[in-house]
Amino acid sequence: MSRLEVNNLLEVKNLRVDLPVEAGTLHAVRGIDFHVERGEMLCLVGESGCGKSMTSLALMGLLPRKARLKADRLQFDGIDLTTLSERRRSDLRGARMSMIFQEPMTALNPAYTLGNQLCEGLIRHRGVSRQEARERAIYLLERVGISAARDRLDQYPHQLSGGLRQRVMIAMALMCEPDLIIADEPTTALDVTIQAQILRLLRELQQEFGTAVIFITHDLGVVARIADRVAVMYAGEVIESAPTPTLYANPGHPYTRGLLSCIPAPGKTPPGSRLQAIPGVVPSLVGHVEGCAFRNRCPQAQPICERTPPLMSLSGDHRARCHYADRPVSAPPQPETIS
C-alpha cells in the first residue's frame, strides 16, 4: 500500500470544524486525519452527528457560514484548500470535486429542466456550447441507466421518482469528469432495491472513470463493503481506518466491533433473537471533550481511557484510536467472509 503523499489526491491532517451554538461551541469535527488515493473508494462510516457530513461539506467548501474550519493540512491534488479564495474554490467545485447529496427529492431545483441543471456546470467550467453539454448529459444519463435520455432532458425534477433523481444527481456529479466525488449517504432516502442498484452503479462508474469516491454512510453492513478502505468516525474523530477486508476481519476499536456485532447476518442470527445494540448515547460535543469519547459506552473501558488515546498503527494501513487497539481485552467477534 503506497503511502507516498504526492500520490494522494486528498490529504487531510488535523481537520477541525467548530460550530457556535447557544450553549457554547460544538466541536463537530475534532482533528481528523485521512487521505484518499486517486481512483480509490474510501468509505466514511458513522452514526448521525459523528461529523461525517460536516467533514464532507468542509472538503467542498460548503460549510454553514458560522462554522469555523482549522486544519494543519487540507490538500487536494497539491492545492492548499485552506488558503484558497472562494472564487478559486468555486472553480474546483463541480469541475474537479463534486458531490452527491442524501436527499434526491429536494436536491434538484424544481424550476428548471434536468437538461438545464445537468449542463450548466459543464458550461460554466469548460465553456462548451449548450449543444455539446447536452450531448454529454445524454451520454451520462444513459450511462447511469436512464432510458429515453434525450427526452428526459426537457423534463422537470417533479416528473421523476426518487431513484431516477438520484441517478440524475450522479450523472450531474460526473459531468465535468471530476477527480473526486463525495457521496453523502446517497442511498439512505431510497428503497432497498433501488439502494442496491445505485450502489452497484456508483462502484461501476468509479472503476470505469477512475474517479476517487468518498462514500459517506451510517451502514457498516452492506454499503461499506463496496469500498477499498473504510474510516470509522465517532464523536467527531476517525477512530479506526483500514483496508475494507482488514477492518471486517480484525476490527481494532471496540466501537467498530460493536457496530459489526449490531449487523444481523442472514443464516447466522436466529430468527426472533434480540439484535445487538451499543448501550448508551454519543457524548455531547459542546465544550471541551477530554479522553476517549467512547469510554462511557465501551465494554472494556479502563481508568487510562480518561486520557485521550493515541492513534495506534496496527498493521500497514490499519490504525485505531484506542489504548487497547493492539491487545483487545475481549475476543473479537467471528470474522465474516468478505466477498
Next chain:
Amino acid sequence: MGTFIVRRILIAMSVALTISIVSFMLLHLSGDLATSIAGPEATAEQVEQIRTDYGLDRPIVNQYLDWLGGALTFDFGRSYYYQSTVVDLIVDRMPITLTLGGLALALAISISIPLGVLAALKRDTWIDRLALLFAVVGQAMPSFWFGLTLIVVFAVTLQWLPAAGSDGWQHFVLPAIALGYYATPAMMRLTRTGMLEVLESDYIRTARAKGLRTGSVIFKHALRNAIIPVVALAAVELGFMLGGSVVIESVFSLNGLGQLAWDAISRNDYPVVQAVVLIIALFYIVLTLLADVANAALDPRIRTR
C-alpha cells in the same frame, strides 16, 4: 399550458358574470333608485315618471338582462349627470388610472424586489434593519398623508414637480411614488422571506456544489423560486391600486377612474357606478388570470399538474 389557460379563462368569465349579478342586485337593494335619482324635493308623480322613464318599474331580472345585453356590446347607457355615454366617460378616465397604477407598480417592483433580495443576503445586518424600517414606515403611513407630504416638499417648497393635474408625465411622478410606496413593503418582505427560505434549500447547496458563480446561484436558482408568491401579490396590489386609487387621485386632483367612481356614487349616477364596479372587477379578474399564468410559467409543478 394551453388547456390550463383555457380553463382559467372559463373560470374568470364565470366570476365576472357572478360579480355583475351581485353588484347589480346590491345597487337595487340599496333603496328605491327612482326616489334617490329624483331627489328629496320631487313629487310622487315626478318619481313615478322617472321610474317609468328609466325602466325601473320592470322586474329586476329583465332590467339586469337588458343591462347585461348592453354591457356585452360595450353599451353601458348614458350617465345621469354628464351629457355623455358611460363608455365615453370610462375611456376618457381609464388611461390616467392605468398610467398611475402601472407606474406605481413598476416603481414598487423595482424597489421591493432588489431590496428584499439584499435584505435576505445581508440578513441581520444594518442593511437588513434599514430595509425593515423602510417597510414598516411604508405600511404604517397613511397614503393620503404621504401624498400631502410629497406635495409640500416637492411641489410647494422645492417646486420641482406640479402638485395637481394630469397633463404631462411630471404630474404622475408624485402620485406614483405615493401609491407605489404603499405597495412596496408587503412585496419586499415577501421577497425577503422567500429568499431566506430558498437560500437554505438543498437545491441551492447543489447549485453551489456545482461551482456556479454567486450571481447565478442567487438570481437563477434562488430568486426564480422565491419570486413565485411575489408575482401573485403584485397582481393583487395592482388591482388594489387601480380600484383603490381614489384617495391618491383626489389628493393630486387626477381625473381618473377612482375619482369618477367617487363622484358617481355621490351623485347617484347609477349607470356609471355599475359600469365602474364591473370594470374594476374585470381588472382584478384579468390580473389574477395573468398572475396564474405567470406563476405557471415560473413553476413547472403548477402547469404540469
